[in-house]
Amino acid sequence: MSMRTPLSRVRGLGSAREGTGHFWVQRLTGLALAVLTTAFIVLIVALAGRPYPDVARVLGNPFVALLMILMVGAGAWHMKIGMQVIIEDYLHGHAKLIAQIANSFFSVAVAVASALALLKLSFGV
């Protein structure tokens, strides 16, 4: 029997010490992505079928690049913690550990690679 008060248990943030952190970040990044992906869809529709110089110029525009980098960052975070839940649901033991590591690596790699490409377009190097 635990002698801890309910308040103390809440402050302790559970055994993982994260409490409802992921729940909140999933929604925070989701809210950001609702706006950013809508802007992205408009951008893609506008750029569809356009020649390279137009696409490079638009993607290199600082404001567009900023929105794209924010989307890539929020997207990577959102999908990383989302996939973590799925992995926790279906995989156990070693498979779970390996999948969680791969999940982290994949999410960060996709985000950084995309951000690097966008920065290169933005700086024009």
Added chain:
Amino acid sequence: MSNAEAKTSRPLSPHLQIYRWPITMLVSILHRATGIALYGGTLLLAWWVIAAAAGPAYFDVASAVFGSWIGRLVLFAYTWTLVHHLLGGIRHFIWDVGAGFSKPARDNLARANIIGSVVLTILIWIVGLAIS
């Protein structure tokens, strides 16, 4: 004895295969499935911006792939996947503020999610093809 027999023949709870799916169950599963698909789909997004950063020659290769009929089919599916997951997220936001929990509201939200995603996807493609 008769006790053991009763144990083996007692009814089991219905499993996925024989369950008549409520629409909310279908949309919930679709939300997870589209999330997984979008996870992989970020590779296409990364490839597209990397191709743009790599220069005109490589960008034309990527454009040819995306512009082929199979490329367009994938992008059409990608569009629906994104829109469905986006609308599903809004459905979750509605629940988060405490609304939409009644039986008719749940079913209507699920229906709106499916119908809305199909309609919006088609509209996006009509506009995209019209102005390109």
